[in-house]
Amino acid sequence: MEPQSSPSPLEDNRRITAGYIQLAHAFQALLDPDFQPGGTSLVRPNWFGFAPHASHEAGKGMLGAAMARHILDAGRGQPSLSVTRALERVGLTGSALLSVEGLSVELVAYGLPPDAAAALGALTTSMNGEALSDPRTLTTTASRFATLYRGAPGLLPLDKAEAVVRTLERTLHEGNVAIYADIGGAANAYLAWRERAGEVTPERVLAEFPLPGARREETRLAYDHALEHAHDTPRPHAFDQLFPGMDGRSLVVAAFALYERARRTSEPAERDTRIAMANNCLAWREQHDAVQPAFIPSTAHEDEVSRLETMRAMTPMLVVHFGTVEWTLADYAYARRDRDGNPLTAPPTEYNWATFWERWPPILDSFESGYREPTELWGMPGPLEDPLAR
Template identity: 60%
Template structure:
């Protein structure tokens, strides 16, 4: 997609981000506020702008709308990850629209319900398979269809493994019967609301924290006089809730171990007791160090360490509290249960590099040794370690094809608007 000149990107992203900082998950549910998909569009566009600004610092040859052969940094991945979350919200919006229509006029058959959704091809067949399994558990046709369509914008091909199909139907059925609500569609709506809020709140939390820190860093850097060095970043750039002494510790360790194989990833063991936001300052210093690296190999090793630092902060302090909160609203089901049910279908297109959680799971040793359970159904995106190791798998897959991540996504639009 066409990207405006970098100065225009800076202004537009700054304006977008300034507006977004005032968003909260509560206000996002108000009628006058942006919908989750509208927020997602703003966030994805914001990440695209940051990706080019920061990428242009690491690789000065990178031009707006162009590509770089340098290893992707966290902010190169971010627009694609945001888009993937948006696809989950898109499925939720489709389900919500279907529920509203079915309340006015119930479907007379499963074929009619699928026709109403406008589904075709493999997606229709897989959603139909899942709907039939749910109907067999006692769900009405419309309830089963609305629940099944939550997979429609994800890796629905995973349902081709009968073991995954049966496990998913069992989990969705259990969520349905435990969901609050009087009517079947009320129960399904509670599940839809849970998914939509979880993805929306996570999208906002990560962008406000990680994207906000990047915006502050880029603004600080633009205003600074004289050469920018890693040392200056570690001593002069500050973030609320981050400690520069901790950032220095993490940076020093990363510079010494960036080329270790396998790459270190257990930040909890390396830096016990650290405030994880300090890793963001260390990451920006590592990206500056990468810019100055004597060889592409050294540059890429430093980028990967910085990216792991950012991802750790993202997943430990922003995503995890949203995915497994201490308490849930009374109109929701378990967020962890929803994420576990959808884990086999998770998918992100990093430009032209497609990552699926199913590919990751099938590449791992069989967890339970039971041939009757599919590997993707043995994991849960709500579990930090299941998520962390899947993300590292995605990073390594994309590192082999760095230029392809610069094919940026076209942000989604809300199907109900």
């Protein structure tokens, strides 16, 4: 019997996104009795309503990595004489071609051969190309990619470019898997427990739901604080300062109890504040605990470049689509005070998604954009396929 091959990053992403969609429907049905899977809801979305869209965007990054690999494979067979040719022979056309081409041409100016430059440019295929219309962002992004390339392991140019591609793909894939295993695993366990438990109340969740690692005294503390401060501006979110030493899994149980409390709340505004507090608790566990090791692993891989610096290069172009609602890091950065006060640097280049406190406030802001148009989130994404995969 031949050994089974491991799923590809895109195959894992399709499984994870589909799993999140099921969880989103299940939890929204708890909060909104009128909600039907495939329909929409006017009730504030639960955390799992955001998760399929975030997973889908990570999948787009993995698809960009797959596209970059196709460019490198073609370049090893027959080197391209121009960036345009390298991109066209993998099927990039239209606005995507123009956006990727602009960054790739900048990379050629840094000394990269066309195929290597096109491959690194292709990593941004599905990202917010408009961010590069600011020449400061374009120059900084190209410089960061060139630095990664020059320091990459490998002797040949295409091997160096592949190390950068490999780094991004692994970062996104490991983060995607880690979040789903943690938050998705807890959610599936909760729904299974809930089916067996009979009449479920917030008190029973706090006292009885058995999530390994969660501590009952901590879940109670987090739950009570959330109810007391749900109307604060800003909403409680710095949980390491509020609850020093608290295990993030205690916040997960508190979140499930808050959803049960919201389910029993008839006044819409009050209900929505409780949903938002539950979402913050789950998002903290997701970002602070589950995904952070993928961005900054405890042990570096010899065949990679710095994950921290790779994410710094990608951050200005980050975009998430919640159905028809588009949120971009660039819009967020331009709307706020210039972090370094230097007009020569573009605000989006002053963030690094791999650094928790540089992505946490933008993530909370992206939630607010979804809260303003809650029905739009229920247009769920479809599976991603690599059109060039054999």
